[in-house]
Amino acid sequence: MLANAMWQTQQALHGKSNNIALPALLVGGASALVVYKHFMDEQGGDPTKQFLALIVIQMLPLVFLEMKILSCPDPVGMLSQFGAKVLLMHACLLALRVCAWPLLEVGLGFCNLLGLVAAVGALYCGFRSQFKTLRAHADVGGLLLLAAVGALFTEVLDFSRTASLLECTIFTASSYMEILAFVPAVWMVHQTAKKNDDAYIAGSDEVQTQGALFFAFLVSFYIMEDIVSAFRVGGQDSLAATAHIVHFVLLLDFSCFLLARIYNPEKVQGSFLRWLPDQLWV
Numbered sequence: 001m002l003a004n005a006m007w008q009t010q011q012a013l014h015g016k017s018n019n020i021a022l023p024a025l026l027v028g029g030a031s032a033l034v035v036y037k038h039f040m041d042e043q044g045g046d047p048t049k050q051f052l053a054l055i056v057i058q059m060l061p062l063v064f065l066e067m068k069i070l071s072c073p074d075p076v077g078m079l080s081q082f083g084a085k086v087l088l089m090h091a092c093l094l095a096l097r098v099c100a101w102p103l104l105e106v107g108l109g110f111c112n113l114l115g116l117v118a119a120v121g122a123l124y125c126g127f128r129s130q131f132k133t134l135r136a137h138a139d140v141g142g143l144l145l146l147a148a149v150g151a152l153f154t155e156v157l158d159f160s161r162t163a164s165l166l167e168c169t170i171f172t173a174s175s176y177m178e179i180l181a182f183v184p185a186v187w188m189v190h191q192t193a194k195k196n197d198d199a200y201i202a203g204s205d206e207v208q209t210q211g212a213l214f215f216a217f218l219v220s221f222y223i224m225e226d227i228v229s230a231f232r233v234g235g236q237d238s239l240a241a242t243a244h245i246v247h248f249v250l251l252l253d254f255s256c257f258l259l260a261r262i263y264n265p266e267k268v269q270g271s272f273l274r275w276l277p278d279q280l281w282v
Helices: 002-014 019-039 047-071 075-100 109-131 134-156 165-180 183-195 205-233 239-265
Strands: none
Touching: 019 047, 019 109, 019 239, 047 075, 047 165, 047 183, 047 239, 075 109, 075 134, 075 165, 075 183, 075 205, 109 205, 134 165, 134 183
């Protein structure tokens, strides 16, 4: 019943041709907020406008993944390959926030700590076989370095900052890391779809466990990052709160988009349903 409900929901939202009307509508709505704020910003340099623009940029990789991932012969196997890199990006992001906690609080300090533990736990329990050599994840290191250097240059050139250079750089680096978190997935899916490579790991219990851990962390993290943040800023900045909600809806749609295919026994052999307790799907 759960499998059928998820599949029917995705059919209703995306149709049989898996159109991306809903993700496009969400990105369009977030972009409209940026345009509205731009014309309402009389003095210029409004941090809310910059935040809204960053939200739109952060949403684009998710839309791309929904467009391209079904071009792969095995979306579940593809998730297994890029899941470790996306989780590693989030773990490094949260590690930065936790280490900077004595200096400044980015997000919710205690929740960042819990998130870091959850990310490391998901990597250890589901993806540790992919960390036999760190060279395979050099691209993640490059993205983290790019975020740090970009944040430093951004703040050096921003003469209007009110806090110290170090504090502003840490805050901006955290934002850039979050924006780049799904870039490894975009690159891998693009390359795989381009080559039409069908050499995937499929049908194993390990792959299904990886999918469950990946989405459990992802949805939990963005509940903290978007829903809780929306409630915190809702009374002061309704546009920022709306942007948080729109981003979370897109993230949830992306998660359900792939989970529906994991749950659908017609799409995935060796199905994820056998990994779940029987009472959840019988």
